[in-house]
Amino acid sequence: METRKTVFTKEIIMMDEMGKPCAPITRVAALAIVRNAFAGIDQEDLSQLFEVGAALGKTLTEELVHMLSAPPICYGKAALVGTSGGMEHGAAVLHPRLGKPVREAIGGGKALMPSNHKVGALGGSIDLPLGHKDEAWSFDHIDTMTLWVPDAPRADEIVLCIGLSDATRPHPRVGKGPRNS
Numbered sequence: 001m002e003t004r005k006t007v008f009t010k011e012i013i014m015m016d017e018m019g020k021p022c023a024p025i026t027r028v029a030a031l032a033i034v035r036n037a038f039a040g041i042d043q044e045d046l047s048q049l050f051e052v053g054a055a056l057g058k059t060l061t062e063e064l065v066h067m068l069s070a071p072p073i074c075y076g077k078a079a080l081v082g083t084s085g086g087m088e089h090g091a092a093v094l095h096p097r098l099g100k101p102v103r104e105a106i107g108g109g110k111a112l113m114p115s116n117h118k119v120g121a122l123g124g125s126i127d128l129p130l131g132h133k134d135e136a137w138s139f140d141h142i143d144t145m146t147l148w149v150p151d152a153p154r155a156d157e158i159v160l161c162i163g164l165s166d167a168t169r170p171h172p173r174v175g176k177g178p179r180n181s
Helices: 047-067 087-094 099-106
Strands: 003-015 021-035 074-081 115-119 125-132 143-148 157-165
Touching: 003 047, 003 143, 021 047, 021 143, 047 087, 047 099, 047 157, 074 087, 074 099, 074 143, 087 115, 087 157, 115 125, 125 157, 143 157
Parallel strands: 074 115
Antiparallel strands: 003 021, 021 157, 074 125, 074 157, 125 143
């Protein structure tokens, strides 16, 4: 695994989009820019990319937990694949092996990690979905972080993203879930 660089971002939200104050909400994300060994190659066995997700999941999430103001409540993952790669390369980094080390680093997580992956150009953005780590149907915790790195992904790279949050969206008011809406 060749990691060109890692970028961390931290947001502290103190009011909603309309200017109404809220209790501070901290959202953090890690973006690891790694070389895609399968860029330009039609490859059936993508297990090498599974290992990338497993290795980065642990180290990046441990750093993110330290960046939060309170214990993590929400998590999510995303991958932006450079134009010489395929969307399946992003899926291979995210799905088979990334979740377990993330859950270990945050002390659990019963719900499926929300995810997104796509192919994009240099400087492209990716929407990283967030959801409650234990309650998949908690509408209050469904959120999104839009992330990008100006010089990534290059055509032969993948931007692996992991995000955490210590609270809901500011002032959620769309219901508590399908049974309670």
